[in-house]
Amino acid sequence: MNNISIRNGLHSGIVIMVLGSVLHAISPRYFLNWYGFVGYVVFLIFMVRSVLQVRENEGGILSFGPAFVAAFIPMSIGVYISSIFTYALHNWINPDLIFLMKEIVIETTTVTMEKMSEMFDIDMDEDEVLKKLEKVNYGFSFGSLVLSWITTSIMGCLPALIIAVFFKRGEDY
Numbered sequence: 001m002n003n004i005s006i007r008n009g010l011h012s013g014i015v016i017m018v019l020g021s022v023l024h025a026i027s028p029r030y031f032l033n034w035y036g037f038v039g040y041v042v043f044l045i046f047m048v049r050s051v052l053q054v055r056e057n058e059g060g061i062l063s064f065g066p067a068f069v070a071a072f073i074p075m076s077i078g079v080y081i082s083s084i085f086t087y088a089l090h091n092w093i094n095p096d097l098i099f100l101m102k103e104i105v106i107e108t109t110t111v112t113m114e115k116m117s118e119m120f121d122i123d124m125d126e127d128e129v130l131k132k133l134e135k136v137n138y139g140f141s142f143g144s145l146v147l148s149w150i151t152t153s154i155m156g157c158l159p160a161l162i163i164a165v166f167f168k169r170g171e172d173y
Contacts, residue, residue, distance in 0.1 A: 004053045004054050004057060004070070005050045005069065005070050005073035005077075006073060006074075006077060008047075008049055008050035008053070008073075008074035009076065009077025009078050011046060012043055012074050012075070012078030012081075013081025013082060015042050015046075016038075016042050016078060016082045016085065017081065017082070019038050019039075019042065020035050020038075020039075020082070020085055020086070020089070023035055024089065024094070028094060028096075029100065031089075032101055032104055033104070039078075039082055043079070046074045046075070047072075047074055047075050047159060048167070050070045050073070051067050051070045051163055051164065052167065053070075054067070055067070055167060055169060060169060061169055061170060062168055062169055063168055063170065064164050065164075067163070067164035067167055068160050068161060068163075070164075071159070071163040071164055072153075072156065072157065072160040075156040075159070075160060076153045076156065079148075079149055079152045079153055079156065080149050083148050083149045083152075084145070086140065086145075087145045090140040091140055102134075109130075110126065113126055
C-alpha cells in the first residue's frame with residue numbers, strides 16, 4: 001500500500017511542478033492566481049487514484065483506516081514537493097514574484113474594501129489598511145515553507161477523510 005501511495009505522491013508533486021511552471025511561463029500573475037486551485041485539483045485526483053489502486057491491490061476490499069492513509073500520503077508528499085517548488089520559484093527562479101504578490105494582495109484588498117463600503121455603507125480607512133499591507137512580509141523563508149507544508153497537510157486530512165468514506169469497501173460489496 002505504501003509504495004502505491006508514495007508513488008502517487010511523487011507523481012502529484014511532479015505534475016504540480018510542471019503545471020506550476022507552465023502557469024508561470026504563461027504569466028507570473030496566472031501562477032499566483034491559479035496555482036493553489038490547480039494544485040488542489042491535482043491533489044484530489046492523485047488521492048482518489050491512490051485509494052482506488054490500493055483497493056484494487058487488496059482484492060477490492062479496503063477498510064476506512066487504510067483508505068485514509070492511502071489518500072493522505074500522496075497529498076502530504078505532493079504538498080511537500082509543491083512547497084519546495086514554490087520556495088525555489090519565489091527565492092531563486094523569480095524573486096520578483098514577491099512584489100507581484102504584494103501588488104495583487106493590495107489590489108484585491110482595495111477592491112474588496114470598496115465593495116464592502118458600498119454594500120454595508122461603512123466608512124473604512126483605506127490608507128490605514130494599505131499601510132499595514134505594505135508592511136507585510138510577502139517573502140518565503142524556510143520557516144514559512146515548513147509551516148505551509150504542515151498547515152496544508154493538516155487541512156488535507158478533511159478531503160482524505162471524505163475520500164476514505166466514499167471509497168472504503170468491505171467484504172459485503
